[in-house]
Amino acid sequence: MCASSMSEPKKIAVFSMTPLFPDFAMGGGQAQLKKVALHLGELGHRLTILSTQREGSMTPFKWHENVEIRPILRFKQPYPEPYFTPLYHIANAMRYVGDAIADADIHYSHDGGLIFPLVYQAKPTVISLRSIIYPETLQCAFLFQGDEWILPSRHTRASYTAAVSQFAPAAPERMHTIHNGFDWDLYRYTPPSAIFELIPAEVADHKVMLFPHRPDTNKGIYEVVQVARRLAHEMGWDDLRVLVPRWLDADSDSLNIAYYEKLRRAINEAGLGDVFVFHDWISEALIPEYYSLADVTMCIGSCVETFGNTPFESLGCGAPPIVSRVAAYRDLLPDEHIDRVDYGDIDAAASLAHAILSEGRRTSAETLNYLNSAFSHEAMVSRFADIILKAVKKPPLRYRLPALGDNTTYQLAPWCYISPDRGVYHDFLAAYHEDEALIRLARENPEGFPASSVAPARLRAWVDDGYIVPLVSA
Structure with a gap:
């Protein structure tokens, strides 16, 4: 019996800054929160989850008899910029969350967003940050005063270590890497049936490509349009269908309305009006059927994912994904279990998709076995529970400004990698930089090189543009 079950x-x-719902999730982070919350509830612990209101989530509900969700926070919706809201909503949120924490034994903050240490400083606090791009999550990191810090991938942990430890050298001592886990009894091939209530049944007669992402251009939709054009018009796949879910407020939010209008124009200009099929957002219960319907799943954008559930769920259900070598996608799975392309390499993505469609390839038994052993739901929720339930109040982290000089060691930033053909790829710039001096230093000195080995102006430029980071000791 694990320690958490005996507590x-x-x-x-x-x-939870993000809205929560009884039967579907707005993203992978919320799906993981539900798994952890249900596990803790099953162990007998009582959870009160305060989340942001939005249409469809305005009144309290329960995921479990011990897990109550109270959507009482009034942060701005839809995302992003949740703090772009009247100051009294922020004050009320601080008070509501503070009152809930005062009445609890432990505080757990999921997916960042609570940027005020004052609110949680009196109780043991565990903070899980699941983004390295949203401003409020970055603020949580640089203002971190929690007792334990959970991160979903090595890439995310290395990135926060490189940035935050410059100012709080002891912060990495509180970090834990917990990969997302999956219920592989759920995410397995499931014959499509009920999914055809949302998607035309005739889609099953075609080769199916999935783009199961929210309306964010960084997720790679325009890259998928280019790949689909190659497949349909140059490689003979005139029966291709690309499935794209429409976001919850696709018809009401002005930004999303504009997003879909622009996307449809691009699709029509590419001669793909019959190829792309838009449909309503998919509930959690139908996700396995959705992936099982697919022949290939596309994750070829530049979004800086801290984990990214989509490739894993797709593999579990049999549909091979193609992912870009961006952020956590670079190393979460060994090469033998997933197909990768450099971001922006449309030729490579189209060739891989063509091969997968031609072969009728499905996820191999070896890959399924690896997923079951390395990314299990049980292991993930047990680790979360142990860290949350064992949290104790620690002294505040000490912050200070680092002193950099000629003896400071620098290394290639963890959000960069060297592409053999394109130069240094920078996750946050979504661009390649062909700088032979930087590439040579990074390859010859993977553990770091001294500042004195680089001309000051060049060093400053690399630092300012985020290609290298200083290694600062306590």
């Missing part, structure tokens, strides 16, 4: 029942106050 005395505890009251846990949970913060």
Whole structure:
């Protein structure tokens, strides 16, 4: 029996900046929160989750008899910029969350967003940051005063270590890497049936490419349009269908309306009006059927994913994904279990998709076995529970400004990698930089090189543009 199952029942106050719903999730982070919350509830602990209101999530509900969700926070919707809201909503949120924490034994903040240490400083606090791009999550990192810090991938942990430890050298001592875990009894091939209530049944007679992402151009939709054009018009796949879910407020939010209008124009200009099929957002219950319907799943954008559930769920259901070598996608799975392309390499993505469609390839038994052993739901929720339930109040982290000089060591930033053909790829710039001096230094000195080995102006430029980071000791 794991340690967490033997703990005395505890009251846990949970913060979720993102809205939560009874039967579907707005993203992978919320799906993971539900798994962890249900596990803690099953162990007998009582969770009160405070989340942001939005249409469809305005009144309290329960995921479990011990897990209550109270959508009472009034952060701006839709995302992003949740703090672009009247100051009294922020004050009320601080008070509501603070009151819930005061009444609890432990505080758990999921996916960042709570940027005020004042609110949680009196109780043991575990903070899970699941983004390295959203401003409020970055603020949580640089203002971190939690007792334990959970991160979903090595890439994310290395990135926060490189940035935050310059100012709080002891912060990495509180970090834990917990990969997302999956219920492989759920994410397995499931004959499509109920999914045809949302998607035309005739789609099953075609080769199917999935783009199961929210309306964010960084997710790679325009790259997928280019790949689909190659497949349909140059490689003989005139029966291709590309499935694209429409976001929850696709017809009401002005930004999303503009997004879909622009996307449809691009699709029509590419001669793909019959190829792309838009449909309503998919509920959690139908996700396995959705992936099982697919022949290939596309994750070829520049979005800086801290984990990215889509490739894993797709593999579990049998559909091979193609992912870009961006952020966590570079190393979460060994090469033998997934197909990767450099970001922006449309030729390579189209060739891989063509091969997968031609071969009728499905996920191999070896890959399924690897997923079951390395990314299990049980292991993930157990690790979360152990860290949350064992959290104790620690002294505040000490912050200070680093002193950099000629003896400071620098290394290639963890958000960069060297492409053999294109130069240094920078996750946050979504661009390649052909700088032979930087490439040579990074390859010859993977553990770092001294500042004195580079001309000051060049060093400053590399630092300012985020290609290298200083290694600063306590």
